[in-house]
Amino acid sequence: MIAQTKRFRKGGRPRVTISAILLLLFLFVAAGCLAFSSWRIRNKRTELETQIKQHQEESKSLEEKNQALKAKISRFKNKDLIEKEARERLSLKKPGEEVVVVLPPVPSPPVVKNEEKGFFLAIWEEILALFQR
Numbered sequence: 514m515i516a517q518t519k520r521f522r523k524g525g526r527p528r529v530t531i532s533a534i535l536l537l538l539f540l541f542v543a544a545g546c547l548a549f550s551s552w553r554i555r556n557k558r559t560e561l562e563t564q565i566k567q568h569q570e571e572s573k574s575l576e577e578k579n580q581a582l583k584a585k586i587s588r589f590k591n592k593d594l595i596e597k598e599a600r601e602r603l604s605l606k607k608p609g610e611e612v613v614v615v616l617p618p619v620p621s622p623p624v625v626k627n628e629e630k631g632f633f634l635a636i637w638e639e640i641l642a643l644f645q646r
Contacts, residue, residue, distance in 0.1 A: 556639050589595060599605045 524531055589598075604614075
């Protein structure tokens with residue numbers, strides 16, 4: 514009969530084989546890779562969610578701007594308003610009309626009052642006048 518190898522040591526503990534160590538190592542590496550991949554996917558997802566929120570806010574503001582522009586367009590469909598704007602902004606006139614422009618009044622220069630000179634200033638000017646003669 515062929516001799517059987519003992520699976521247990523004398524202490525009663527099982528032998529740890531190289532294949533068991535490699536299997537555990539492989540499982541740890543696989544679990545680490547899965548965890549890292551999950552982390553990257555979660556980061557990418559949060560990044561994409563923030564981009565979606567930004568694009569939604571931008572879309573909302575563009576919709577509001579679009580509505581305001583449509584309101585302006587409908588306001589300028591009125592012929593009387595177009596004529597009023599042309600007269601005020603562009604100074605246009607109908608044939609046979611004359612345009613009168615009222616200018617604002619020109620401010621007059623400020624009046625300078627003759628202020629009395631101080632005692633010492635008057636004496637100083639007199640002394641300078643004596644030396645200039």
